[in-house]
Amino acid sequence: MAKLTPYNVGIGVIVAIGTFGYGYGFGVFITSIGQPGFYLDMKLDPTSRYTANILGAINALFAAGAAFGAISQAWLADRFGRKKSLAMSALLSCIGAAWTAGSPYISMLLTIRVVHGFGLGMLICLVPLYLTEVSPPHCRGIISGMTVMGFGVGYCVVAFVSVGTYYSTNPTLQWRLPLALAAVGPLGLLLGLPFVPESPRYLCWVGQAEAALKVIERLHNDQSDPNNAAAYAEFVQIKAQVEIDKEQKSGYITMFTKPSWRRRSLLVVFIMFSSQATGVNGIANYLVVIFADLGLTGILPLLLYGIYAVVGTAAAIYACFVMDRFGRRQLFIIGFPVLAVNLIIEALLQREYLNRGNKAAGGAAVAFIFLFIVLYQFIDAPSFVWCAEIFPTNLRAKGIGLSMFAYFVGFITFSTPGPRAFREIKWGMYLIYMGCSIVCGVIAFFYVPETKGLPIEEMGVLFNDGVALHMTSDGRGIVEKQENQEIERVEVESKLKDEST
Template sequence: MAKLTVYNIRVCAVVTIAAFSYGFGASVFVTSVGQPGFFEYYKLDPQSLHTADILSAINATFFAGCGIGALLQCWAADRVGRRGALAIAAAFSLVGSALVAGSVHIAMLSVMRVIQGIGLGMLLALVPLYLTEVAPPKHRGVLTGSTQFSTGIGYIICSFGSIGCYHATNRTLSWRLPLALACVGPLGLLIGLLFVPGDLENTTQEASKLTKCSESPRYLIWQGKREEAWDVLKRLHHDPANLSESDAGAEFTQIMRQVELDKEDKFTFLKMFQKPSWRRRSMLAMALLFAQQGSGVYGLVNFFPLSVSSLGLTGDVPLILYACLVTAATIAIAFAMWMVDRFGRRALLLTGFASVACVLFIAALLQWKYQGSSNKAGKEACIFSIFLFIVVFQCIDAPTFVWASEIFPTGIRAKGVSLALFSYFVGVVTFSTPAASALQTIKWGMIMIYAGFCVIFFIFTYLYIPETKGLPIEEIGALFGDSVAVHLTSDGDGIVEEKQNEFQIENSATVAGEKV
């Protein structure tokens, strides 16, 4: 079976800068809202319902931009390749982030966040798409799951940086500097795509020099560039203990034959909803990513500083608690990444939806009991319940991105991921837009609604989501009724059909010899 190599990890580390960029860019507005200077500059009352409506609108338009970006990435990914699309998205994000940082009016800020969202939405969709196509089957969950881990790192750095900015004597700088720092991630990605350190396990001069970040081998085969794809696969899965490179050869053969089989179909959005097996995959991926947002994670996390303020905690305490919250979430993601390849996507999703529903019911009851009271222990319990929520939510977060990215054939994978991530951002807008107002009006009732959605989505996952753990992505189509050209052997070093033919030939030769 193909191993996880140093070069594979380095390439993935470069690409996940895109997810880091999204995490920083998405969270930077949350931390800016927590700065007094933000409200002073834009002349907003942080306690008014009018301000809550404005913040909800800006939040919604940003994620609407992300949804547009998620759809646009499939055009770029199929036209110029996964690597080229990442460069386009990074440039778009860089320009958008700079314009957000320079916004002088609340209306300008809202529009610029849309532009920034388009670039960041493209980036978030491209990361799992790329990682799925370069990862070995046994490690696909942890590599693709690193999308969310890198997003979490972006949240952490942004939140702790904003704490430092809170104490700046210049109140405008305290919220504008974090917005400007959102440019760093996209710029770093553009630089990283130009070169990546070679595979240090291979000590030859050619293999260890700085090279461009590899294009997806599956995209290259789809474009008929087989020699280039073979070179990429050898570098990605180079194993000094396997000089024959049989695992890379077997994967190359499987990809090539599956692509030849798949090319008999047309690859359009319309065809994705006409062909039953593709329609099922598209609908399930869209439903699962939408369901993820039904937990209310963006609504509860993005407005966490405001929720904490409503409990009577002021100053930099809401920002510190927010930083601790996203740190706890990112640590939990690391455990989820480890578990997704061991226990499976389906098992983690079922555990996640059930656990989140229970935690949200408890959180709602605590908010009902203690919000607005002077009970210190009760307020601490309310805060702890949100921390517990974000930890158990990671059982949902990582597997959804992994599952939705790996179930599509190469020809429609970019389109499938686009639809899934578009649905994801529709879910973000649907469930988080009313959060700021709802948390001030119906309060704990909104959390109870989120808990009810989780119960519904647990049932949905149990009935309709199949397990994909450990399967080569060319073989996942069988779960949905598609034909598989060839199958890899259990050790990943050969093709099952070829082994069977060799066995039949040997048997025939033996029988013929016995007759003679």
């Protein structure tokens, strides 16, 4: 089995800068609401119900923009290619960040937050789309998982940038500088894109087979395979499957009319909506406020949020590395019920000790919030990978767009009521999230198939779709199948030797 190469990692890191930008841009308002200057400049009372509604609207409008960006990117990706679409979405995200930072009024801030969300919503889809299509099967979990690593690092950076600006004597700089720096991630992606190749699957789709083969050969680059047999086998499989996919009608409506595509579509909607039903963003978006309710004051809520982001990112990185070993399904069916147990413990702790001045109990409640984000990563990391790998080439961009649309609808559903809900029913919100986690775990157990190690051209097997060719277990040959019987094994390595002579 080939190993992960520096070239694979380099491509992943460059493109994952896009999701770094998403993580930073998404998280910047989580920390802004912990800055005194934000409330002073916008003339808001931090304790009022009106302010709670404004905070909910800021996050909801960002998510709405991101949801429509997620759906819109599919047309761009299929029409102009993966690289050009990444560039366009990065440029729009830069503009959105600059306008957000310069917004003088709350009304303008709310409006521009939609634009910023639209650009970042495209990025959060295009990054896993691209990384999935350039990943060899044996390391797809790690490479595609860099999507999650990227926005985790973005959360960390914005948290500690905000800790630094908290000490500024200029109240405007406290929250506007972090907003302006949200343009750094998309700008970094724009600068890095010339150094990465176009997706080989997209190149095959538009008839540039020779260019696709060159890209695949470089992506494999295995010293133990001097004839590039594995690269050629993957190329043959991709090319054959693309020809079948081209004969299929593709569109959002068709995704729900053809049974095998409908199952895929419903499952990605479920996976991404369920990740929000755990309450992760309902908790994280107002974590600074929750920490304050637990008796923490001054810089401590912001500092703890920064540590929370670091812990979550470390867990996400670990989850990406074990995903190819244990599988996506295994992480889902263990992650949801364990998360439910954590949530009920958090609810009980806050019911007994919230606002009662018990520091030991408050510390325990904070500890279980930290444990929550660790456990959540074993659901979150495989979610992005699984949803990006199960669709055929003609539907992959649309499938990812649909999944992220569901993600942001879930975000709005479970996060927008957050500020008011945590003030009104407090610990009861954790019980709602717990119940949702249990239901999601049951559905995942019965309906979500395992995709670990399977080439994305063979995902159709899991959904009763036709597959053009099957790769051998060593990845260096092709098995043609007819009526479930092996009829021919094409030894690609031998074929290459014959051609060279």
